[in-house]
Amino acid sequence: MTIFYFVAFLSIFFALMTIFTKNPVHSVLYLVITFFTFTIHYILLNAQFLAVVNFIVYMGAIMVLFLFVLMLLNLNKDTEPMKSNLVKIMGTIAGMCLIATVLGALKVIETNNGFVTGNTDFGLVKNLGKILFDEFLLPFELSSILLLTAMVGAILLAKKDKKEA
Amino acid sequence: MIELIWLIPLLPLLGFLINGLGQNVLPKPLIGILGSGVVFASFLISCVLFGEVNTARSAGEAGTFTYQLFDWISVGSFNLSFSFLLDPLSAIMLLIVTGIGFLIHLYSYSYMEHDEGFGKFFSYLNLFIFFMLLLVLGSNYLIMFIGWEGVGLCSYLLIGFWYKNVDYSSAAKKAFVMNRIGDLGFLIAVFAIIATFGSLEFGEVLPAAAQLPMGDTALLLITLMLFIAATGKSAQLPLFTWLPDAMAGPTPVSALIHAATMVTAGIYMIARSNILFTLSPITMQIIAVVGLATALLAACIAITQNDIKKVLAYSTVSQLGYMFLGLGVGAFTGAFFHVLTHAFFKALLFLGAGSVIHAMSNEQDMRMMGGLKKKLPITYITMLIGTIAIAGIPPLSGFFSKDEILAYAFFASPVFWVLGFIGALFTAFYMFRLLALTFFGKFRGTEEQKHHVHESPWQMTLPLIVLAVFAAVGGCLNIPAALHGNSWLAQFLAPIFADSQTIAQPFHLEHTTEYILMAASTVGALAMAFYAINTYRRNVSVTDTSKGGVLYKLSYHKFYIDEIYQALVVKPLDAASRAFYKVVDRDGIDRLVHAVGDFFILSGRGIRQVQNGHVGFYIFMMVVGVIAIMVYGFLHV
Amino acid sequence: MDHIVQNIQGIPLNHYLIFCSIVFAIGVIGVLIRRNVIIIMMSIELMLNSVNLLLAAFSAYRGDASGQVFVFFVMALAAAEVAVGLAIVIMVYRNTKSVDLESLSKLRW
Numbered sequence: 001m002t003i004f005y006f007v008a009f010l011s012i013f014f015a016l017m018t019i020f021t022k023n024p025v026h027s028v029l030y031l032v033i034t035f036f037t038f039t040i041h042y043i044l045l046n047a048q049f050l051a052v053v054n055f056i057v058y059m060g061a062i063m064v065l066f067l068f069v070l071m072l073l074n075l076n077k078d079t080e081p082m083k084s085n086l087v088k089i090m091g092t093i094a095g096m097c098l099i100a101t102v103l104g105a106l107k108v109i110e111t112n113n114g115f116v117t118g119n120t121d122f123g124l125v126k127n128l129g130k131i132l133f134d135e136f137l138l139p140f141e142l143s144s145i146l147l148l149t150a151m152v153g154a155i156l157l158a159k160k161d162k163k164e165a
Numbered sequence: 166m167i168e169l170i171w172l173i174p175l176l177p178l179l180g181f182l183i184n185g186l187g188q189n190v191l192p193k194p195l196i197g198i199l200g201s202g203v204v205f206a207s208f209l210i211s212c213v214l215f216g217e218v219n220t221a222r223s224a225g226e227a228g229t230f231t232y233q234l235f236d237w238i239s240v241g242s243f244n245l246s247f248s249f250l251l252d253p254l255s256a257i258m259l260l261i262v263t264g265i266g267f268l269i270h271l272y273s274y275s276y277m278e279h280d281e282g283f284g285k286f287f288s289y290l291n292l293f294i295f296f297m298l299l300l301v302l303g304s305n306y307l308i309m310f311i312g313w314e315g316v317g318l319c320s321y322l323l324i325g326f327w328y329k330n331v332d333y334s335s336a337a338k339k340a341f342v343m344n345r346i347g348d349l350g351f352l353i354a355v356f357a358i359i360a361t362f363g364s365l366e367f368g369e370v371l372p373a374a375a376q377l378p379m380g381d382t383a384l385l386l387i388t389l390m391l392f393i394a395a396t397g398k399s400a401q402l403p404l405f406t407w408l409p410d411a412m413a414g415p416t417p418v419s420a421l422i423h424a425a426t427m428v429t430a431g432i433y434m435i436a437r438s439n440i441l442f443t444l445s446p447i448t449m450q451i452i453a454v455v456g457l458a459t460a461l462l463a464a465c466i467a468i469t470q471n472d473i474k475k476v477l478a479y480s481t482v483s484q485l486g487y488m489f490l491g492l493g494v495g496a497f498t499g500a501f502f503h504v505l506t507h508a509f510f511k512a513l514l515f516l517g518a519g520s521v522i523h524a525m526s527n528e529q530d531m532r533m534m535g536g537l538k539k540k541l542p543i544t545y546i547t548m549l550i551g552t553i554a555i556a557g558i559p560p561l562s563g564f565f566s567k568d569e570i571l572a573y574a575f576f577a578s579p580v581f582w583v584l585g586f587i588g589a590l591f592t593a594f595y596m597f598r599l600l601a602l603t604f605f606g607k608f609r610g611t612e613e614q615k616h617h618v619h620e621s622p623w624q625m626t627l628p629l630i631v632l633a634v635f636a637a638v639g640g641c642l643n644i645p646a647a648l649h650g651n652s653w654l655a656q657f658l659a660p661i662f663a664d665s666q667t668i669a670q671p672f673h674l675e676h677t678t679e680y681i682l683m684a685a686s687t688v689g690a691l692a693m694a695f696y697a698i699n700t701y702r703r704n705v706s707v708t709d710t711s712k713g714g715v716l717y718k719l720s721y722h723k724f725y726i727d728e729i730y731q732a733l734v735v736k737p738l739d740a741a742s743r744a745f746y747k748v749v750d751r752d753g754i755d756r757l758v759h760a761v762g763d764f765f766i767l768s769g770r771g772i773r774q775v776q777n778g779h780v781g782f783y784i785f786m787m788v789v790g791v792i793a794i795m796v797y798g799f800l801h802v
Numbered sequence: 803m804d805h806i807v808q809n810i811q812g813i814p815l816n817h818y819l820i821f822c823s824i825v826f827a828i829g830v831i832g833v834l835i836r837r838n839v840i841i842i843m844m845s846i847e848l849m850l851n852s853v854n855l856l857l858a859a860f861s862a863y864r865g866d867a868s869g870q871v872f873v874f875f876v877m878a879l880a881a882a883e884v885a886v887g888l889a890i891v892i893m894v895y896r897n898t899k900s901v902d903l904e905s906l907s908k909l910r911w
Contacts, residue, residue, distance in 0.1 A: 004813050008821045015825055015848055019832030024841060031844050038851055045862040050854075050873055057877055062847065062884050069888050070840060073895050087781070091834030094788050099827040101795040106819055108799045122867040123858075131867050132874070143878040150882030157889035160896075778907030784833055 004044055011037040024075050025067070032063045047123035167217065167230045169210050170249050173259065174298040176203040180291035188284025200287035201270035204294055208263035211256075218256040219657070227660040228253050231304050231368065238307075245365060250304035254501070254661045258301040258433055261508050265425045266294045268628035272516055273417040275624035276523060286326060286415065293319035297426050301433065305365040306355050309434065313351060313398065316427045317344045323422060324414040333413035343407035347397015347431075354390035357383065367437065374440050375664045381444060388441050388448040392455075395431025401489055402459045405482050406727055412474040416519030419474060424481050424511040429504045432488045436661070439497050443665035453493025453577065457584050460486030462724065464591035468598070469721040472529050473518045476599050480555065481511055483592060487570055490585060495669050496573030497662045498643070498655045503570060505654075506562035506639045510554040513632035517548035520621045520629065521603060525614055531602040533614075538604040540618045543626045545604050547633035552600045554636040556593035556690045559683075562639030568683055569645060575682055576672055586686060593690040597697035605702040647679040818859040825852035839891050839901045843884065850880050 014034040021027045035058045042051035121127055132140055180203035184196050191199075221228035233248035251259075270290060277286050296319060300312025321344075325337030355365065361383045362370045377384060395401065400408035411423050422428070435442060435452070442449055460483045467479035484507050491500030522529055524541055538545045554561035557568065567589060575582035608615055620626070644650020659666075719725070775786070825848060832845030854873045861869025891901060898905045 004817075008817075011821070012824055012828065015828040018848065019828060019836065019841070019845055024838055027841055027844060031848070034848065035851065038855055041855055042858060045858050047858045047862065047870055047873075050858055050870055053874065053877055054851075054854075057881055058847075058851070062881060065884060065888055066840060066844060069891060072892070073901060075838070075840070075901065088835040091785065091831055094785060094792070094834060095827045095831035097792050098788060098830055099823055101792050101799075102823040102827070103820060105795055105799045106816065106823075122865075123862070123870060128867060128870060128874075132871055136871050136875075139875060143875055146882055147878060150885045154885040154889035157886065158892045780903050780906060781834065781837065788830055788834065 004041075007037050007040050007044070011041070024070050028063060028066050028070060031066075032059055035059050035063065045123065046121070049123060049125045049128045052125070167214065167232050167251060170214060170230075170232045170251055170302065171234060173207045173210050173214075173263070174295050174302065176207045177291045177294040177298065179203060181288045181295060184284055184291060185288035188288060191284065193278070193283050196284045196287050197270075197274040200291055201267060201274060203291060204263055204267045204270050207294070207298070208260075208267050211259040211263045214251055215256045215260055218251060218253055222253060222657055222660075228256075229660065243359070243363065245305060245307060247308065248304040249302040250367060251302070252661060253658050254433070254437060255301050257501075257505065257657075259298070261505065262294065262297050262301060262426050265508055265512050265632070266290075266297075266421060268631055269417045269421040269425075269512065269516070272420075272519070272625050272628045273415070275622045276417055276519055277415060280415075282326065286323075289319055289322050289326070290418075290421070293323065293422060293427070297430075300430055304367055306358060306367075306370075307365050309437075310351055310355060313394070313430060313434075314348060316422070316430065317341065317348065317398070320344070320411065320422050320427055323418040324411045326414050326418065330413070336407075336410040336413040340407040340411050343404050344397050346404060347394045350390040350393030350397065354387050354394060357387045357390060361387065371438065371440050371664070374444065375668075377444060379444055379668070380446060384441055384445045385447060388438075388445040389451070391434065391438060391441070392448055392452055395435055395489075396455065397431075399428050399431030399485050399489070400459075400482050401431070401485065402455050402462065405459060405463065406723075406730065408482055409475055409478040409723070412472070412478050416474065416515060416522060419478070420512045420515030420519065423478065424515050425508040428481065428485055429488070429508065432485070432492065432500055432504050435492050436497050436501050439492075439662055440664045440668075442492070443495065443668050449493050449495070451493075452489050453574075453581065456486045456489025456491075456493055457574075457581060457588070458486070459483070460490060460588045461584060461591070462486075464588045464595065465720050466723045467595040468591060469717060470595075471531050473521065473531050473534070473599060473603065474515075474529055476531075476595055477511070477514055477518055480514075480592065480595065481507075483588060484511065484555070487567060487585065487588070490574055490581065491570035494570075494573045494577040494581065495665070495672070496570050497665065498652075498658055499566060499569035499573055501658065502643045502654055503566035505642065506554065506566040506636070509632055509639050510551040510561075510563055510636040513547060513551040513629060513636050514555065516625070516629055516632065517544050517551060520544040520625055521548075523621055523625070524618050525610060526617055528610060528614060531599065533610045534603045534608075535606040535610075536604070536608040537618065541604075541620050543620060543629060547626075547629040548604070549600065550633045551636050552596045554639075556596050556694060557589055557686055558593075558690050558694070559687055560640060561637050562635075564683075564687070565640035565643060565645070568686060569643070571686060572645075572674055572679055572682055573672060575678070576674055582682070586689065589686055590689050590693050593693035594697045597694040598701050601698045601701035605698065645679070647676045647683075815859065815863050818856060822852040822856040822859075825849075825855075837903045839894070839903055839906075840888075842903065843887050843891070847880065847884070850876060 011034055014030050014037065018027050018030040018034060021030060035054065039051050039055045039059070042048075042054055122131070180200050184191070184200055188196070217230075218228040229250070229252040231248050231250050233246050235247050236244065237247040238245040270287070273286065273290065277283055280286065293316060296312045296315025298312070300309055300316060303309040303312060317340075321337045321341040324340050325334045327333050328337075358365060358370055362373050364370055364373075374384065397404045408423055408428065412419055414423075442452070463479045463482035463486060467476050467483060470476045470479060484503070488500045488503050488507070491497070491503060521534065521537060521541065521544060524537070524544075525534060528534065550561065554563040557564045559565075571582055571585050571589070574585050608618075610618075641650075643652055643654035646652060722728075829845045829847075829849035829852065832848065833842050836842055836845065854876055857869045857873045857876070861867065861873075894906065895901055
């Protein structure tokens with residue numbers, strides 16, 4: 001039980017580090033750690049498939065992509081553009097207000113904290129796979145087209161112009 | 166044969182469309198033949214229909230036919246059909262419009278031959294004939310109003326035919342504006358008729374009106390408004406000033422529109438609704454007085470004018486005044502008879518004047534003419550006939566029609582007769598002055614003009630001859646009983662005026678009285694004729710404008726009526742609109758509008774700062790917005 | 803497995819909501835206070851993940867697998883988004899020699 005609060009504390013801490021670290025490379029690394037804590041959260045929720053996917057896709061693929069781009073563009077602390085303090089304070093205040101309103105809203109709306117007992121194993125790969133390939137077959141296939149499109153788009157965008165080449 | 170009636174207005178309309186659309190494509194002879202031909206065809210059909218009506222009249226019937234084309238307006242209980250009415254009155258008007266119209270088309274073919282707007286001219290003329298026929302044939306006040314407006318439009322177009330001349334354009338505008346005042350009267354009258362009778366059909370309104378008591382107030386309003394309309398269209402006091410200026414148009418136009426047909430529309434309309442007027446004695450009095458005043462005033466002005474067409478224009482106004490006098494004293498037949506004869510001799514005179522102007526290379530000042538008797542024999546003889554006719558010297562047509570009106574005037578009040586008689590003397594004087602200045606004495610133009618003078622081609626002289634014949638013998642149509650005639654026209658038109666005749670006091674004069682009146686006017690006219698010829702055949706210096714007394718100057722400057730209108734109406738209106746422009750429009754409305762505009766410009770300038778292109782700021786605003794929505798949301802849960 | 807269920811049962815759903823809101827807000831703050839486009843994209847990922855976790859939590863508490871399927875789709879979407887987004891960043895960098903958001907302020911009156 002306490003493990004949730006501990007991990008949640010870590011998540012928030014590293015998330016904050018992510019956005020407040022000046023060096024972009026460090027930011028990415030903190031984000032990786034944040035995502036790792038999220039993976040733990042998924043395991044705690046008995047969502048093993050999501051935990052695996054999160055681990056592979058986010059920490060593996062997406063974060064590497066970020067890191068790769070940062071390296072490619074050769075960004076570091078010195079080249080990092082920073083906003084003025086006023087803007088930072090304003091942004092922070094706005095974020096705080098957002099939390100305050102969301103929490104306020106949650107307080108107004110009574111959340112049902114009850115836990116529905118029943119099958120808790122649907123987070124397993126086998127069970128989720130059955131649902132995914134049965135009920136959600138069409139969206140699943142469509143998402144593959146989406147990924148293909150994104151891939152083509154990304155290549156097209158990142159490709160150097162022939163004129164420049 | 167009544168089925169053919171729709172062809173009568175349709176043919177000129179077709180001519181207008183073809184000539185109007187093809188004015189730059191079609192060759193001139195084709196345009197001329199087409200333009201004249203359609204009118205001639207209408208004339209033939211009109212003749213046939215007139216024959217029908219005449220047969221019916223001879224058989225003792227009313228000779229009234231209606232031919233419905235289609236239902237036009239049908240709102241609730243109010244129904245209005247687009248239909249034509251053929252009765253003795255419209256049958257005669259048909260003949261005048263199409264017959265004289267054809268002659269003038271023929272005349273124009275030669276007169277306008279060298280004008281660049283030849284096709285345009287013929288298309289306008291055809292359009293005019295179309296609208297005039299609609300006016301004449303309409304079986305209700307609304308169709309009549311269409312024609313009424315249409316002829317006003319054509320009048321405007323044709324007065325301003327040489328639109329490049331600014332004076333001519335403004336003359337056209339003047340005619341249009343003056344006519345509008347009258348048209349407003351017509352519209353009000355139409356509404357009043359709907360309100361009173363619930364219908365506009367002549368066939369329903371007139372019998373219904375006959376049931377009303379004498380001096381009904383609704384009738385008073387209707388008739389006054391109709392009379393205002395008539396003063397606009399038929400150039401009576403106080404709206405007559407446009408007609409002399411309308412002489413800016415080509416001479417055939419003056420002959421057709423501003424002498425023979427359009428200007429008589431007011432008389433036609435009043436004759437058509439005679440029962441309304443008979444039942445409204447106040448209006449009748451006003452009509453008689455206004456007609457008489459117009460006749461005298463215009464005759465006074467005509468005496469001193471030097472422009473040949475201006476003299477004829479004022480003469481037209483004066484003769485129209487006589488017709489209104491006739492209407493006012495109840496001589497409906499006489500007034501319409503005068504319309505008929507006037508159409509002949511005034512068209513003749515205008516066409517003759519056109520022939521003279523043509524021969525003199527567009528010289529219109531009579532002081533520059535003279536001695537044309539030898540050079541233009543046909544024109545001279547025909548114009549002489551026309552002049553005798555208009556002067557009222559027997560046995561030509563003008564004598565009969567004018568005398569009938571004067572006889573009725575005498576019956577109504579001897580004062581009317583005396584004034585009318587004086588007007589007739591003036592008429593004889595200025596017409597013979599015109600004749601003397603133009604054809605007698607020595608030639609006073611330039612050498613070049615003298616060399617150029619020639620008789621006009623047959624297209625121009627033929628209409629002159631035909632009209633001269635009619636002007637000479639037209640009087641036979643209605644020879645009064647006093648002269649052992651059978652008053653054919655009065656008999657023919659009897660059903661139209663039957664209701665009025667039963668209501669009004671029966672006209673009765675001793676034959677001896679009539680003889681005395683006739684003799685007086687004949688002797689007077691002859692005396693004035695000889696006086697005028699003697700004065701003007703040699704002595705031209707009389708026309709010198711610098712000399713002469715106060716009366717002469719008054720007359721020469723047209724009694725300053727234009728100037729009076731300018732000072733009394735135009736200037737105050739001008740000043741008022743200027744004041745309104747400054748105070749209401751610029752300081753009021755403009756300020757308000759500008760303030761609204763400025764407000765949005767300024768606020769836009771302020772709000773535009775938000776749109777600064779910084780994505781971060783946009784996101785920030787978005788977050789603020791989301792927070793705001795959430796706050797709003799849970800405040801209202 | 804049992805102790806996991808017990809573990810979840812011990813934590814009220816509200817705490818997941820609070821936790822995820824905080825992480826989401828941190829993502830928002832990140833977007834607001836940074837000018838580096840890449841960091842902003844990372845903040846967006848942070849927000850996406852917080853929502854993902856919340857979905858998974860709801861799914862577990864409700865015993866309904868749809869939420870987890872949805873998370874799966876969001877992840878696919880996020881992968882696509884990152885790929886295209888980073889490609890755009892590269893393009894922008896190539897043209898402006900900067901990853902500064904302020905250099906992209908052409909969209910204005």
